[in-house]
Amino acid sequence: MTTEEGALVTKHFGDKNNKSVTLMESGVHNTSESVERDTMNVDDRRTEVVFSDFHSQESCLEDHLQVYLRIRPFTSTESEHGESQDCVSIEPPDKVLLKAPRTSLSTGLGDKSVPQTAQRFQFSQVLGPATSQREMFDGTVRSLVKDVLEGGNSLVFTYGVTNAGKTFTFLGPEANAGILPRSLSVIFNSIEGRVYNQMTIKPQRCREFIRLTKDQQSEEATSKRNLFRLLKESDNQKSTTSQMSSTSKTPLQGSTLSDIEGTVTEDRFSLVVEAHTKFSVWVSFCEIYNENIHDLLEPVPNGAQKSSTLRLSQDVKGNSFVKDLKWVQVNNAEEAYKVMKLGKKNQSFASTKLNLLSSRSHSIFSVRILRIEDSRIPRVNSVSELSLCDLAGSERCAKTQNKGERLKEAGNINTSLMTLGKCINALRQSQQSKLPQHIPFRESKLTHYLQGFFCGRGKACMVVNINQCASVYDETLSVLKFSAVAQKVVVLTTKTVPHLATKTSVRELSMIIDNADRKNLLGQRRRSSLVGWETSLEDVQEDYNDMEAESVAEEETMQEVDDDKFLIDKDAYERQLLQLKALREQLQKERSENLTLESRIRDEVTKEFSDLFSEMQTDYKERLAKEKEIVEERAERRLEILKNLVNKNTSQEERDRADDELDRAERATKDSSSLGGMFDSMCSDLAGIKMAAETATTCLVVTHPSSDTISNLSEQLSVNTNELENYCKRAPQSNEQLEEARKTLESQELKFSRLLEMCHEKDEVISALQNTVDQQVKDTIKDVSAFLNGPGVVKPFFWGGGPLFCESKFIRDHHPHNHNKSSFIGHMQMLMRGVATCLCF
Numbered sequence: 133m134t135t136e137e138g139a140l141v142t143k144h145f146g147d148k149n150n151k152s153v154t155l156m157e158s159g160v161h162n163t164s165e166s167v168e169r170d171t172m173n174v175d176d177r178r179t180e181v182v183f184s185d186f187h188s189q190e191s192c193l194e195d196h197l198q199v200y201l202r203i204r205p206f207t208s209t210e211s212e213h214g215e216s217q218d219c220v221s222i223e224p225p226d227k228v229l230l231k232a233p234r235t236s237l238s239t240g241l242g243d244k245s246v247p248q249t250a251q252r253f254q255f256s257q258v259l260g261p262a263t264s265q266r267e268m269f270d271g272t273v274r275s276l277v278k279d280v281l282e283g284g285n286s287l288v289f290t291y292g293v294t295n296a297g298k299t300f301t302f303l304g305p306e307a308n309a310g311i312l313p314r315s316l317s318v319i320f321n322s323i324e325g326r327v328y329n330q331m332t333i334k335p336q337r338c339r340e341f342i343r344l345t346k347d348q349q350s351e352e353a354t355s356k357r358n359l360f361r362l363l364k365e366s367d368n369q370k371s372t373t374s375q376m377s378s379t380s381k382t383p384l385q386g387s388t389l390s391d392i393e394g395t396v397t398e399d400r401f402s403l404v405v406e407a408h409t410k411f412s413v414w415v416s417f418c419e420i421y422n423e424n425i426h427d428l429l430e431p432v433p434n435g436a437q438k439s440s441t442l443r444l445s446q447d448v449k450g451n452s453f454v455k456d457l458k459w460v461q462v463n464n465a466e467e468a469y470k471v472m473k474l475g476k477k478n479q480s481f482a483s484t485k486l487n488l489l490s491s492r493s494h495s496i497f498s499v500r501i502l503r504i505e506d507s508r509i510p511r512v513n514s515v516s517e518l519s520l521c522d523l524a525g526s527e528r529c530a531k532t533q534n535k536g537e538r539l540k541e542a543g544n545i546n547t548s549l550m551t552l553g554k555c556i557n558a559l560r561q562s563q564q565s566k567l568p569q570h571i572p573f574r575e576s577k578l579t580h581y582l583q584g585f586f587c588g589r590g591k592a593c594m595v596v597n598i599n600q601c602a603s604v605y606d607e608t609l610s611v612l613k614f615s616a617v618a619q620k621v622v623v624l625t626t627k628t629v630p631h632l633a634t635k636t637s638v639r640e641l642s643m644i645i646d647n648a649d650r651k652n653l654l655g656q657r658r659r660s661s662l663v664g665w666e667t668s669l670e671d672v673q674e675d676y677n678d679m680e681a682e683s684v685a686e687e688e689t690m691q692e693v694d695d696d697k698f699l700i701d702k703d704a705y706e707r708q709l710l711q712l713k714a715l716r717e718q719l720q721k722e723r724s725e726n727l728t729l730e731s732r733i734r735d736e737v738t739k740e741f742s743d744l745f746s747e748m749q750t751d752y753k754e755r756l757a758k759e760k761e762i763v764e765e766r767a768e769r770r771l772e773i774l775k776n777l778v779n780k781n782t783s784q785e786e787r788d789r790a791d792d793e794l795d796r797a798e799r800a801t802k803d804s805s806s807l808g809g810m811f812d813s814m815c816s817d818l819a820g821i822k823m824a825a826e827t828a829t830t831c832l833v834v835t836h837p838s839s840d841t842i843s844n845l846s847e848q849l850s851v852n853t854n855e856l857e858n859y860c861k862r863a864p865q866s867n868e869q870l871e872e873a874r875k876t877l878e879s880q881e882l883k884f885s886r887l888l889e890m891c892h893e894k895d896e897v898i899s900a901l902q903n904t905v906d907q908q909v910k911d912t913i914k915d916v917s918a919f920l921n922g923p924g925v926v927k928p929f930f931w932g933g934g935p936l937f938c939e940s941k942f943i944r945d946h947h948p949h950n951h952n953k954s955s956f957i958g959h960m961q962m963l964m965r966g967v968a969t970c971l972c973f
């Protein structure tokens with residue numbers, strides 16, 4: 133143990149057995165915990181902490197996502213433009229009241245009489261505009277850094293609209309460092325003198341590591357040198373081109389970590405470590421720009437704007453990591469800071485209407501700490517990670533008035549932040565409901581990357597930044613609403629719990645390791661209940677074999693140490709019992725979750741099968757329809773054949789009948805809609821046809837006369853012959869009668885001819901009389917005409933069959949046909965003809 137370690141102050145957290153769990157700390161910053169100062173025996177400490185943090189004491193804890201609110205002060209320009217309208221009021225220590233601005237359209241412009249609407253939000257802690265960077269760090273991230281140094285994993289990410297102060301909080305300007313440089317500073321201060329500066333072991337994937345060969349080590353060293361050379365060159369270039377424009381100047385330009393206020397060497401954690409424990413620190417820096425991941429530590433190829441795109445991958449435990457990301461081993465805070473600066477140079481910043489130096493991408497700076505037992509064969513006790521994400525701010529494009537590339541960037545930023553919101557919401561709902569829900573982590577690179585931290589990889593903390601400007605009230609309101617939801621999200625954390633163990637045997641250790649593995653497995657299962665729906669897509673499932681082999685080797689080494697002792701004291705036994713109980717509970721919980729999951733899967737399978745069955749049904753229907761067509765076709769052909777056969781064997785009449793039958797059969801066949809009906813109809817029709825054919829055959833047979841018919845006809849013939857003979861016998865009598873009749877006929881003919889002659893004579897007389905009468909009629913007509921045309925002459929005149937004398941005027945007036953002259957004449961003519969006829973007879 134070094135003198136420095138001996139000088140450290142110890143802090144005791146009493147447990148129920150009054151055996152203290154010991155942590156060592158500088159005691160400078162932690163005010164909340166009661167600190168009992170004491171010194172401690174070096175040997176005791178050594179035995180206590182041998183395997184305390186990596187294998188044995190991991191426990192799954194559930195904790196709410198820590199959400200801190202930071203409100204930035206107004207800039208002078210904002211104050212001048214009347215942005216200050218008391219929109220934000222802090223209610224210490226953890227509440228904030230957001231009031232709608234009076235000048236907002238909704239509340240009426242400048243109307244002081246209208247009361248302001250206000251909403252209250254609660255956070256883990258609210259940090260006002262006067263909060264210094266140091267206070268910010270101490271109140272939020274510092275404890276997470278400590279967790280990482282103790283073997284845990286932690287995520288810190290900033291969230292807020294553009295120009296809200298995220299980058300200020302994250303990185304900070306010169307002389308006022310943000311959380312990232314402060315974290316680096318605290319880490320290296322805390323592990324001072326214990327930095328493992330060889331490059332023999334390198335972190336890999338998420339929680340794994342690899343041992344580097346000599347060649348690989350020299351490659352690493354070269355790569356690191358090149359990186360620092362690049363930074364030096366670019367710094368030199370900048371100093372020669374002297375003053376840069378303010379828009380292109382990144383934060384912390386040109387400073388060194390030691391220049392920065394607050395990163396004082398006193399700011400450190402006192403870690404309880406074994407004498408040979410060392411820390412190997414590796415850092416990486418990447419950005420998610422337009423939904424592509426770029427390594428900010430990779431030199432950008434000539435002519436290109438960005439380094440090549442990297443992919444997100446997943447290890448077998450479901451933790452996401454960036455594949456092929458460059459990890460640089462750093463030996464002190466200055467080196468880490470240089471790496472950070474180089475990455476910042478490559479990050480996408482641009483000037484927008486709302487922020488002169490706006491981050492156009494989400495940047496992720498990661499620190500991995502390998503706790504190494506630096507013995508003959510160095511052994512890794514833990515791999516922990518601190519991930520610091522500075523998210524780009526959401527933007528209202530109408531306000532930023534972005535165009536082209538800026539607009540595209542803004543679109544991608546907003547989309548990924550929206551997905552983050554969706555995930556947080558889904559996580560919250562999933563945790564409230566009994567059924568596990570789909571969390572859309574894969575919808576954006578950012579959420580995919582953060583997935584592990586939300587599902588049990590470590591602690592997570594969100595720093596929400598807002599500005600108090602009235603013009604961004606709406607945006608601020610939605611950020612605060614999102615934060616309120618995020619606060620309720622429970623994060624499953626694998627926490628290292630230090631414990632007392634006077635003597636820990638290998639057997640106990642192996643049991644503890646087994647327990648830890650089981651817990652990991654359970655934690656993993658729990659995680660998979662959240663993310664199980666997502667293991668697909670483009671991601672690479674990493675080969676885990678090599679890591680497993682390494683673990684086995686580690687275990688074997690341990691067993692070599694001490695295999696014959698088997699000591700379990702009472703405390704350890706009780707602890708084991710407690711662990712067992714906890715595990716049982718966990719198991720039951722998992723079982724019930726599994727049951728729910730199973731029922732859900734069953735439902736899904738049922739649905740899938742019913743879909744499949746309905747598909748099969750449709751398929752069979754189609755096939756049946758086709759079969760029906762084929763059968764119909766065949767039936768038609770058979771009918772045709774039958775028809776031809778019948779035609780050949782029947783008379784015309786029978787053919788017609790058969791035709792009719794066939795027609796009917798055809799019609800019936802066509803009309804039958806179902807297959808069964810068609811068959812029935814065909815059978816009955818065939819029976820009909822058969823009958824018709826039989827009838828036709830019968831008829832054909834009947835057309836040939838049978839012996840009965842012939843005998844009938846003979847009888848008929850004999851009857852007729854008898855009748856004929858009788859007629860012959862009566863023939864002479866008939867002849868005589870005929871002779872008499874002929875004579876009578878001749879006399880009659882004679883009489884007739886004489887009568888005929890008389891008739892001729894009479895005809896001649898009649899025609900002579902006729903002529904005379906006609907003449908007389910003509911004359912009379914003439915007279916009558918003359919009379920009618922003459923005035924008041926009285927002439928003898930025939931009226932009603934007797935001679936009458938009357939005045940022509942009277943006749944004209946009273947005769948029924950006197951209405952016109954022609955009808956009167958016609959009437960007279962008729963009378964004359966009647967007279968003539970009478971004369972004839």
Ligand SMILES: Nc1ncnc2c1ncn2[C@@H]1O[C@H](COP(=O)(O)OP(=O)(O)OP(=O)(O)O)[C@@H](O)[C@H]1O
Nearest residue numbers: 204205294295296297298299300487490491524525
């Ligand atoms: N706490 C603070 N004290 C003083 N000035 C601050 C503070 N926070 C932010 N600022 C100033 O406000 C401006 C915007 O801050 P910053 O660039 O950090 O915003 P942002 O949220 O990162 O924006 P974007 O999302 O566009 O990158 C900067 O000029 C910064 O110096």
